[in-house]
Amino acid sequence: MYGLGILQGLGVTLKRLVETYTEDLKWGLKRYTTDEGFSNRQSPDTAGIFTVQYPEEKLAVPERFRFVPFLVVNDDDHPEEPGKYWCTACGICAKVCPPQCIWILRDSDPETGRPVPYPAKFWIDIDICMNCGFCAEFCPFDAIKMDHDYELASYDRTSAHVYDMEKLGKPLSYWQTIAPTRAEEERLAREAGELAKAARRRR
Ligand code: SF4
Numbered sequence: 001m002y003g004l005g006i007l008q009g010l011g012v013t014l015k016r017l018v019e020t021y022t023e024d025l026k027w028g029l030k031r032y033t034t035d036e037g038f039s040n041r042q043s044p045d046t047a048g049i050f051t052v053q054y055p056e057e058k059l060a061v062p063e064r065f066r067f068v069p070f071l072v073v074n075d076d077d078h079p080e081e082p083g084k085y086w087c088t089a090c091g092i093c094a095k096v097c098p099p100q101c102i103w104i105l106r107d108s109d110p111e112t113g114r115p116v117p118y119p120a121k122f123w124i125d126i127d128i129c130m131n132c133g134f135c136a137e138f139c140p141f142d143a144i145k146m147d148h149d150y151e152l153a154s155y156d157r158t159s160a161h162v163y164d165m166e167k168l169g170k171p172l173s174y175w176q177t178i179a180p181t182r183a184e185e186e187r188l189a190r191e192a193g194e195l196a197k198a199a200r201r202r203r
């Protein structure tokens with residue numbers, strides 16, 4: 001029927017409006033003053049319209065949320081190479097980055113001068129980054145990931161917003177905390193890849 005979609009949309013809006021008041025009546029002040037109320041407002045089952053008292057309150061972001069990238073680094077308790085960046089300086093992320101805001105300088109062997117698969121420098125201009133996630137999608141080594149930290153504003157555009165390796169590096173355990181499902185899927189895929197490689201070598 002012509003106009004049915006409009007009526008359905010209006011119905012959703014009306015439902016949300018009514019729920020806003022019924023939820024406030026149901027929860028009373030508890031909706032805004034208790035942890036339970038905050039959890040309810042964050043949950044997908046919440047109803048009605050509500051205010052988030054940012055920055056005192058921050059809604060949890062979903063696992064797939066993405067802001068600027070970070071570089072994965074071994075945890076400090078990694079047995080062999082604590083603090084090692086996973087990046088191999090292959091340059092793929094810099095190539096696929098649509099606004100070209102990644103710059104990488106490959107490291108070299110101090111004795112032979114030959115390039116080694118490790119970055120000497122790595123910069124991302126986070127003001128140019130458009131948070132598309134291509135770098136993380138295309139990295140063949142799971143070495144760059146999209147962060148959840150969105151509070152990056154500052155008055156110092158020049159030095160504060162061009163992130164160097166030190167600023168970009170975050171431990172694997174951080175990635176496992178913010179994206180546990182994805183991190184586990186990647187771990188399993190890496191393990192399967194290693195097993196397949198070992199089987200090929202044995203042949
Ligand atoms: S694609 Fe991955 S491994 Fe290659 S340079 Fe970028 S972060 Fe490093």
Ligand code: SF4
Binds near residue numbers: 068101131132
């Ligand atoms: S998220 Fe997109 S724009 Fe930002 S650095 Fe990665 S590829 Fe470039």
